[in-house]
Amino acid sequence: MRKVYVVGVGMTKIDRHYDKGFAELVHEAFVKAYEDSRGAEPEAVVVGNMLSSSLYQQDSLTALVADAMGLRGRGGFKVEAACGSGGYAFVAGYSLVASGLYDVIAVVGVEKMSDYPTARVTSALAQAADAEHEVIYGASFPGLNALAMRLYMKIYRASREDLALWPVRMHEYAYYNPYAQLRNRITVEDVLKSTTIADPIKLMDSAPVGDGAAVVILASEDMAKKFNDTPIQIAGVGLGSDALDLSSRDDLLKPLSIVKASEKAYRMAKVESKDIDVAEIHDAFTITALLCIEGLRFAEWGTSWKMIKEGRFTKDDKPALNLSGGLKARGHPVGATGVYQVAEIAMQLRGDFPGVKASSPSIGLALNTGGVATLTSVVILKR
Amino acid sequence: MIMSPARVWRERGSRLRLEGSRCKKCGKMFYPPKPSCPYCSSLETERIELPRKGKVISWTIEYTVPEGYRAEAPLVIALIELDNGVKVLSALTDVEPDKVYDGMEVEAVLRILWVEGAEGLIVYGIKFVPIQ
Ligand SMILES: [Zn+2]
Numbered sequence: 452m453r454k455v456y457v458v459g460v461g462m463t464k465i466d467r468h469y470d471k472g473f474a475e476l477v478h479e480a481f482v483k484a485y486e487d488s489r490g491a492e493p494e495a496v497v498v499g500n501m502l503s504s505s506l507y508q509q510d511s512l513t514a515l516v517a518d519a520m521g522l523r524g525r526g527g528f529k530v531e532a533a534c535g536s537g538g539y540a541f542v543a544g545y546s547l548v549a550s551g552l553y554d555v556i557a558v559v560g561v562e563k564m565s566d567y568p569t570a571r572v573t574s575a576l577a578q579a580a581d582a583e584h585e586v587i588y589g590a591s592f593p594g595l596n597a598l599a600m601r602l603y604m605k606i607y608r609a610s611r612e613d614l615a616l617w618p619v620r621m622h623e624y625a626y627y628n629p630y631a632q633l634r635n636r637i638t639v640e641d642v643l644k645s646t647t648i649a650d651p652i653k654l655m656d657s658a659p660v661g662d663g664a665a666v667v668i669l670a671s672e673d674m675a676k677k678f679n680d681t682p683i684q685i686a687g688v689g690l691g692s693d694a695l696d697l698s699s700r701d702d703l704l705k706p707l708s709i710v711k712a713s714e715k716a717y718r719m720a721k722v723e724s725k726d727i728d729v730a731e732i733h734d735a736f737t738i739t740a741l742l743c744i745e746g747l748r749f750a751e752w753g754t755s756w757k758m759i760k761e762g763r764f765t766k767d768d769k770p771a772l773n774l775s776g777g778l779k780a781r782g783h784p785v786g787a788t789g790v791y792q793v794a795e796i797a798m799q800l801r802g803d804f805p806g807v808k809a810s811s812p813s814i815g816l817a818l819n820t821g822g823v824a825t826l827t828s829v830v831i832l833k834r
Numbered sequence: 835m836i837m838s839p840a841r842v843w844r845e846r847g848s849r850l851r852l853e854g855s856r857c858k859k860c861g862k863m864f865y866p867p868k869p870s871c872p873y874c875s876s877l878e879t880e881r882i883e884l885p886r887k888g889k890v891i892s893w894t895i896e897y898t899v900p901e902g903y904r905a906e907a908p909l910v911i912a913l914i915e916l917d918n919g920v921k922v923l924s925a926l927t928d929v930e931p932d933k934v935y936d937g938m939e940v941e942a943v944l945r946i947l948w949v950e951g952a953e954g955l956i957v958y959g960i961k962f963v964p965i966q
Contacts, residue, residue, distance in 0.1 A: 455909040535942065581844055584866040587835055587947060587959060588925040589896065589903040590911045598895035598913050598923075605892075605936065650895040651913075698921045699864040699872055703892075 452549040455673035456682035459488025459668035461558040462796035465632040465782030467565035468538040468662040473503070473512070474519035476664035477561050481520045484557070484666035491668050491678045493557035495547060496520065499540030499560055501821070503529075507563065516559050527556075533579035534735060535791025536560070538819025538828030542688045544669055545830075547735065551742070554671045560790030561664040572660055576785070581696040583759045584692035593657060593736065595823050597649040599703050600738035604651065606704065607753040615642035617737045618655050618757050618779050624766075625776025628806030630791075632661045632782030640692060658783035665790040667797070683797045686814070687720025687831035689713060693824060704753070706824030711745030713795035713818070716829035720814075724748035727770040727831075728812030729799045730790035734777040743818050744772070746831075755826045768809050770816070774799065774807040789819030793830055800834040835902070837950050837957050843947040847881060849959045852942050854920055865922045886942040887965065888916035895931045902948065903957040910934055914962055939965045 461483025474544035485491070487762055499517050503509045513527045518816045521633045532539035537560035543557035564819055585595065597833075603609065619639055625631035637655060645655040675682040693710030694700050700707075716722060724747055732747070734740035744755035749770060758764065764772040774793045775781040778788060798804035820827040847853035847867065854865035859876035865884060870877050893912040903909060910926040912934070926934060927945060940962040947959045 493859065498838075514849040569898060570901045570904065573898060573912045574902075577900050581866070584848060585923050586900070587849070587908065587957075588911065588923075588961070589899055589909045590925075591896055591898065591900055593898065594894045594896045594909075594911045595923075597896075598892040598911070601894065602913075626955060646897070647895070648898045652894070696866055696923065698866060699868070702872070703913075734905065 452673045453517045453551055455545050455685045456672065457667055457793070457797045458491050458675050458679040458682050459484040459669045460624055460666065461487055461666035462630050462791055462794055463536055463663050464630045465661040465663035465784055467742055468692055469565065470512045471662065473515055473563060475565070476579045476662060477516050477519040478558055480664040480666040481559070483555065484668050488668045489678050490646065491670055491674065492553050492651060493522060493525065493555050493668060495504050495525050495556045497540045497544040497547070497556065498527065498529040498559045498561065498784045499537035500529055501531060501533050502562060502564065502575050505578055505809065506571070516561065520557065520669050521750070524783055532826040533688055533821030534783070534785040535819045535826045535828060536786035537791070538817065538830065539669065540689065540830050541722070541789055541790070541793050541830055542690055545685055545688055547671050554674045554775050554789030556669050558667045558669065558790055559664065560787030562784035562787045563662045565662050566662045573583060577787045578628060579825065584696055584698070591649060591715055593652050595697060596736045596738055597652045598649055598697065599823060600736065603741065604736055605702055607756065608685040609756040611643065612639060613756050613760055615639045616641050617734065617740050621734065621773060621779035624774050624807050625780030628776050631776045631800055632659055633779055633780040640756065657672060658735045658778040661782040661784050662752055663782060663784035663787050663791070665787055665794050667790055667794050675831040681801050683800050685830065686833040687716040687717065689715030689829045691827045692714070695822070695825060697823060704742065706742055706746055708820065708824050708827035709818070711741060712827040712829040713747050716831050720831040722814060722831065726814055727816045728814050729796065729809035730770045730772055730816040730818065731773065731775060731777070732772055732818045734773060734779050740777070747818060767810055771809040774809060775806070789817065789828065790824055792817035792819055793832070800832055837955060839955060842955065842957060850944060852884045852886060852960050853881050854884045856882045861922050863918060865920050882918055884919040888914045888940060890934060890936065890938040890940060893914045893926065893934050912962065914940060925961045926963070928963045941965050
């Protein structure tokens with residue numbers, strides 16, 4: 452396999468963009484990525500998206516996206532892995548260049564969520580779960596995560612207050628990130644007093660509904676050196692899955708998809724969890740953050756909540772986690788999120804992330820997952 | 835969700851009779867039924883009918899519900915461990931949401947989930963009720 456580099460990144464602020472459709476969002480992010488790469492023109496496009504079919508009745512999204520980028524004629528595909536679509540799309544894009552099929556490609560994450568009422572969006576997001584055996588009973592995506600959260604609090608004796616610390620920290624970081632959706636500071640009390648969505652999950656445990664697009668341009672070694680002085684190398688990638696349903700999982704609190712994806716990525720990059728300087732993890736809900744931290748081996752099973760309470764994983768720690776504000780506050784345009792994460796880690800390694808910076812990191816990681824940690828990708832980048 | 839008569843008929847085993855699977859190689863039982871064993875990768879499983887009693891091991895009270903469930907909200911969605919150790923995710927019914935507790939004993943009942951469209955296709959499923 453050939454070496455592959457990130458040569459350009461671009462993203463839109465995540466927001467309720469009532470004035471922008473898929474094409475406008477992708478265009479804005481691509482213009483930034485193209486300029487950032489100093490003119491690396493993609494030969495193919497891989498799109499990460501979850502909801503265009505269910506909410507917008509729009510398939511063939513790759514054609515729409517290529518046209519919006521001024522790349523009519525180029526081929527590619529859309530990758531769907533629910534909220535993990537962006538990370539899965541990134542790994543697909545990586546392999547197109549690693550294999551030698553293309554020299555320059557664009558990975559595009561794009562999602563529109565804000566046009567429809569909450570019940571419609573809740574239904575569309577629930578499609579990530581087992582339709583035949585879970586969704587049919589009215590189980591929602593927050594509801595399924597709430598089952599895991601209650602179990603976590605019971606088995607590891609964590610209190611509801613303990614689990615309110617994470618969202619407070621995410622809002623604090625997002626305050627400094629110009630691309631973040633929720634740039635207001637909050638307190639533990641705000642979290643506990645917020646509306647209950649699916650007990651014990653509160654509104655402020657949950658990522659907001661928003662629209663956004665992010666683009667990462669990838670290139671082979673020869674092309675990367677031609678276009679960019681500070682290309683970031685993709686050192687490792689890994690994919691994993693767990694049962695679609697929660698019923699048949701051996702242990703709901705040890706998601707197989709995270710364990711498998713991270714093992715593969717660590718092995719390929721020849722690093723261990725202790726080598727990671729900075730990471731973006733998938734905190735769609737507070738409980739998801741804890742499962743990611745433990746599955747990545749940044750903490751032993753059942754201890755991440757204590758480490759957060761002790762002030763670990765902050766900007767000067769190793770690893771520093773979610774300096775963007777995470778899904779919780781940067782925002783979570785579901786199928787686009789994984790591409791945002793990789794773009795943010797690339798900027799952290801280059802030293803030009805426009806928000807809270809990690810202290811001169813050299814190895815970064817992005818974990819994106821769909822469903823209740825049902826489909827996970829892990830990407831490791833090196834300066 | 836949109837149902838069709840063929841789908842209701844095809845999915846009757848797991849949704850009307852609480853059928854799961856047993857692996858022909860390692861013997862492990864699980865729900866929902868699957869043609870291959872998730873634990874030992876054997877490609878041969880057989881259908882079995884599961885016990886109808888169990889206990890709640892986790893639950894949530896959903897206030898924000900998917901489309902079509904507004905009238906029933908809040909919903910109680912629970913993870914139930916049946917008497918033989920197999921876990922099933924379903925809804926609790928005939929229960930006060932704030933009276934649900936860890937370890938609560940429940941039993942499977944057949945209920946109408948909804949009636950669909952002008953033709954009146956009735957979608958049934960298995961919910962759980964507290965054992966008095
Ligand atoms: Zn088996």
